[in-house]
Amino acid sequence: MKLRFLLSMVMCGAIFSKVTFKETGYSYDDVLLVPQYSAVASRSDVSLRVKLTKSIEIETPFVSSNMDSVTESDMAISLAQAGGIGIVHRFNSIQDQVLIIKKVKRYKNSIVQQPICIDFDASLREAKKLMQKNGITSLLIVDVEKKLTGIVTQRDIPSCEDENKKISFFMTPFNNLITGNQDTTLDEAKKILSEHKIEKLPLINSEQEVIGLITKKDILNHKTYPKASVDSRGRFLVGAAIGTKSDALERARFLLEADVDVLVIDIAHGHSEQTIATLKALKAEFPEAQVIAGNVATAEGTRDLIEAGADAVKVGIGPGSICTTRIITGCGYPQISAIMECAQEADKYGIPVIADGGIKVSGDIVKAFGAGASTVMLGSLLAGTDESPGMPFLKNGKKYKVIRGMASFGANLSRNEKTTDKNNVEKYVPEGVEALVSYKGDVATIIEQLVGGIKSGMSYCGVKKLKHFRGNGIFVPMTSSGLRESRVHDVSELS
Ligand code: XMP
Numbered sequence: 001m002k003l004r005f006l007l008s009m010v011m012c013g014a015i016f017s018k019v020t021f022k023e024t025g026y027s028y029d030d031v032l033l034v035p036q037y038s039a040v041a042s043r044s045d046v047s048l049r050v051k052l053t054k055s056i057e058i059e060t061p062f063v064s065s066n067m068d069s070v071t072e073s074d075m076a077i078s079l080a081q082a083g084g085i086g087i088v089h090r091f092n093s094i095q096d097q098v099l100i101i102k103k104v105k106r107y108k109n110s111i112v113q114q115p116i117c118i119d120f121d122a123s124l125r126e127a128k129k130l131m132q133k134n135g136i137t138s139l140l141i142v143d144v145e146k147k148l149t150g151i152v153t154q155r156d157i158p159s160c161e162d163e164n165k166k167i168s169f170f171m172t173p174f175n176n177l178i179t180g181n182q183d184t185t186l187d188e189a190k191k192i193l194s195e196h197k198i199e200k201l202p203l204i205n206s207e208q209e210v211i212g213l214i215t216k217k218d219i220l221n222h223k224t225y226p227k228a229s230v231d232s233r234g235r236f237l238v239g240a241a242i243g244t245k246s247d248a249l250e251r252a253r254f255l256l257e258a259d260v261d262v263l264v265i266d267i268a269h270g271h272s273e274q275t276i277a278t279l280k281a282l283k284a285e286f287p288e289a290q291v292i293a294g295n296v297a298t299a300e301g302t303r304d305l306i307e308a309g310a311d312a313v314k315v316g317i318g319p320g321s322i323c324t325t326r327i328i329t330g331c332g333y334p335q336i337s338a339i340m341e342c343a344q345e346a347d348k349y350g351i352p353v354i355a356d357g358g359i360k361v362s363g364d365i366v367k368a369f370g371a372g373a374s375t376v377m378l379g380s381l382l383a384g385t386d387e388s389p390g391m392p393f394l395k396n397g398k399k400y401k402v403i404r405g406m407a408s409f410g411a412n413l414s415r416n417e418k419t420t421d422k423n424n425v426e427k428y429v430p431e432g433v434e435a436l437v438s439y440k441g442d443v444a445t446i447i448e449q450l451v452g453g454i455k456s457g458m459s460y461c462g463v464k465k466l467k468h469f470r471g472n473g474i475f476v477p478m479t480s481s482g483l484r485e486s487r488v489h490d491v492s493e494l495s
Pocket of ligand 1: 323408
């Protein structure tokens with residue numbers, strides 16, 4: 001057996017073969033886009049609408065990283081409002097990940113689409129638990145036929161009450177409730193809420209079943225988002241990551257039942273037997289699901305994933321801000337060259353490519369598009385915002401948040417703590433680090449800045465549509481003095 005294996009290795013050139021050197025690989029800082037004649041008069045003439053997957057298009061080509069310090073519900077909602085999409089990480093239980101997806105799908109421009117309801121017969125204890133779990137302050141109460149029978153808010157519940165009492169004991173009953181229906185507009189709701197001095201307006205259909213909830217708080221915060229990424233029912237688009245381990249298909253099923261719009265098979269080395277097997281199994285079981293697969297860095301990897309059914313391919317081996325894969329393993333591929341190689345292959349199949357990792361500034365994103373990417377996945381650029389999970393903290397008078405590589409020691413430790421399998425923690429070889437990122441305020445402002453930079457970059461390249469620019473950049477490699485010249489130099493910055 002061993003002999004046959006060695007023989008086959010020799011035959012396919014894996015042993016005693018000549019060392020291969022590919023051409024020089026370039027990364028973001030190694031190249032510049034050559035300016036072209038431009039007829040773009042204003043940034044507003046530039047369209048960034050592009051394919052995320054084979055059948056999903058978005059207005060803003062940003063995807064937030066499926067990292068536990070980057071994407072949960074707040075990030076996914078803000079990304080979707082801005083026209084991008086968030087990919088919820090998988091480093092939690094299936095139930096927790098599904099709850100996040102449901103929260104995003106319920107949230108739509110001030111109308112909660114599927115408000116949390118509780119049975120008429122439930123206890124106060126169960127109600128408190130449900131509110132805490134979902135981070136909400138009220139519950140709609142429904143009977144066995146799912147008809148609305150009342151509403152209870154935290155204010156209706158005395159603090160030292162017997163928790164075995166039924167929640168219906170504390171509710172405002174249906175007969176005293178003001179309700180709206182499917183035709184109630186936000187303006188009408190605003191009027192009703194202020195006339196009746198109430199904070200919640202349940203929406204019901206003709207059968208008295210709950211179809212939504214409008215709250216005073218959401219109306220006060222209401223803004224319109226003309227570029228928002230929405231599904232056919234007007235709900236925000238959201239994606240979720242799955243792995244390749246035994247729970248992958250089960251996780252996928254629950255996520256799809258919660259109406260997730262896209263699944264991401266999230267594996268460090270996507271050009272692998274296990275990724276391809278998971279992808280094929282997913283596509284066989286859920287043929288309608290849009291699946292992004294990765295990460296790869298070569299044409300062969302891209303082709304193999306597409307032939308196994310990928311609807312988009314994620315490119316990037318080791319370029320990320322928190323990655324140590326290239327240092328630990330010696331493997332990787334400079335990102336601009338990886339994007340070019342993968343996008344050229346993916347284009348043969350009409351499949352878009354997502355450039356994942358290593359993006360520091362808007363100029364890098366323009367370069368990624370010029371090289372062939374349709375969208376970019378952002379980690380550290382979004383990690384220090386209000387919407388990333390975790391609280392900011394002060395260090396030497398400056399505000400920071402934490403970002404951690406999903407293959408870092410800390411991330412692995414948390415995973416093992418959750419599964420109580422602590423045996424292998426010490427033997428773990430991390431391929432990522434935990435780090436601080438400067439606190440940056442809200443995501444909307446960051447996205448606005450990035451979009452402005454990209455549109456400006458595209459006007460330097462003389463193109464109005466990302467769809468046309470993608471893969472058509474003309475690049476010039478840079479020397480180290482070119483790079484020095486590109487940055488602020490020979491002056492002291494004021495801040
Ligand atoms: P940026 O540069 O946007 O990169 O912060 C985010 C991407 O980095 C990848 N990632 C990792 N790569 N070890 C790695 O080698 C890790 O621990 C790790 N965690 C995340 C991932 O592709 C992400 O989108």
